[in-house]
Amino acid sequence: MNKKNLKGLDLTELQKFVEELGEKKYRALQLYIWIYSKSAQKFSEMTDISKEFRSVLASSAAINNLELVTESVSTDGTIKFLFGLEDNLAIESVLIPSIKNKDGKDKRLTLCISTQVGCPLDCKFCATGAMGFIRNLTSGEIVDQVIQVQRTTPKRITNIVYMGMGEPFLNYDNVMKSIDIINDDRGLNIGSRHITISTAGYADKIRQMADEGRTVKLALSLHSLDNEKRIKLMPITKKYPVEMLIDSLEYYYQKKHSRPTFEYIMFDGFNDTPADIKAFLKLSRRIPCKVNLIPFHSISFMSPNGIGASLRPSPTQKIETFAGALREAGITVMVRRSSGQDIQAACGQLAVIESKKLRNKI
Ligand code: SF4
Numbered sequence: 001m002n003k004k005n006l007k008g009l010d011l012t013e014l015q016k017f018v019e020e021l022g023e024k025k026y027r028a029l030q031l032y033i034w035i036y037s038k039s040a041q042k043f044s045e046m047t048d049i050s051k052e053f054r055s056v057l058a059s060s061a062a063i064n065n066l067e068l069v070t071e072s073v074s075t076d077g078t079i080k081f082l083f084g085l086e087d088n089l090a091i092e093s094v095l096i097p098s099i100k101n102k103d104g105k106d107k108r109l110t111l112c113i114s115t116q117v118g119c120p121l122d123c124k125f126c127a128t129g130a131m132g133f134i135r136n137l138t139s140g141e142i143v144d145q146v147i148q149v150q151r152t153t154p155k156r157i158t159n160i161v162y163m164g165m166g167e168p169f170l171n172y173d174n175v176m177k178s179i180d181i182i183n184d185d186r187g188l189n190i191g192s193r194h195i196t197i198s199t200a201g202y203a204d205k206i207r208q209m210a211d212e213g214r215t216v217k218l219a220l221s222l223h224s225l226d227n228e229k230r231i232k233l234m235p236i237t238k239k240y241p242v243e244m245l246i247d248s249l250e251y252y253y254q255k256k257h258s259r260p261t262f263e264y265i266m267f268d269g270f271n272d273t274p275a276d277i278k279a280f281l282k283l284s285r286r287i288p289c290k291v292n293l294i295p296f297h298s299i300s301f302m303s304p305n306g307i308g309a310s311l312r313p314s315p316t317q318k319i320e321t322f323a324g325a326l327r328e329a330g331i332t333v334m335v336r337r338s339s340g341q342d343i344q345a346a347c348g349q350l351a352v353i354e355s356k357k358l359r360n361k362i
Pocket of ligand 1: 118119120121122123126127128129130164165166167200221
């Protein structure tokens with residue numbers, strides 16, 4: 001008999017499940033709290049549930065946990081987790097070092113999570129894109145990245161970014177369900193303003209999110225405001241040109257009054273020129289925004305061709321000049337450190353290398 005995996009079910013689905021087993025509805029909330037808030041890995045840990053019901057659960061249901069395959073710690077404190085899935089595929093999550101308060105106490109601990117195995121969007125700077133698309137993650141697999149990483153550290157994960165492998169908006173329903181569980185105070189209890197969803201540019205989904213009144217934060221992987229250049233980097237731009245994206249972000253801002261964040265990987269001589277700065281300044285007059293400038297992690301190990309082979313990181317000086325010009329115009333700019341370069345911490349790098357080994361286990 002196929003056992004029903006309870007990880008990833010929301011409270012309503014759990015209620016339906018326990019009622020089908022002839023149990024009272026309140027059992028569902030007990031299960032929900034054990035699975036998400038208390039990170040139970042198996043039914044035997046659920047000590048306030050009767051032994052009889054636990055044995056019914058053990059015979060009819062399962063709690064599927066991600067398998068932690070490797071945990072790589074960078075010299076800069078970034079930790080990359082490689083998880084094995086039921087079908088011997090691999091995904092990764094990255095824990096970004098805490099930001100400390102002036103008094104030295106941890107202020108923020110951010111986990112970057114994946115939403116797909118591989119990705120169909122084929123961005124030319126991305127190892128996951130070069131891997132192609134394999135499948136969407138279930139809501140349980142998305143939530144479990146947070147649960148499993150939290151189990152490895154006594155520090156509380158305070159922030160979640162949907163910025164790992166995959167395009168979250170191509171797995172919209174599972175992503176939104178996972179957000180509801182992560183945000184729920186009976187679930188993982190991480191505030192919606194501490195959750196960021198990052199898209200490569202699905203203008204229709206940006207509008208949908210605004211219409212649904214969701215309070216999570218939004219980031220756009222922008223990387224160029226010039227259509228021709230952006231098409232070369234991110235083929236999705238053919239479907240959603242820059243102007244259409246900006247319109248959707250303006251709509252989002254007007255509805256939500258929440259500034260979007262633009263992620264901008266800096267490529268030497270490609271998108272770090274004075275013309276690129278000018279385009280950014282024009283955009284910021286239209287949409288109040290925050291900007292993250294990101295040093296490029298080379299994906300030369302993937303032997304990319306076309307433009308992917310010619311991309312080089314911008315020198316630090318150029319990044320500083322770019323940041324300075326934006327700051328002068330009043331834009332909030334963060335220059336990200338090049339986190340975890342020694343452990344292939346950029347999107348998809350480790351999973352590409354390791355999933356081949358995992359698949360050889362089949
Ligand atoms: S950058 Fe993001 S959207 Fe683009 S290919 Fe990589 S995972 Fe997909």
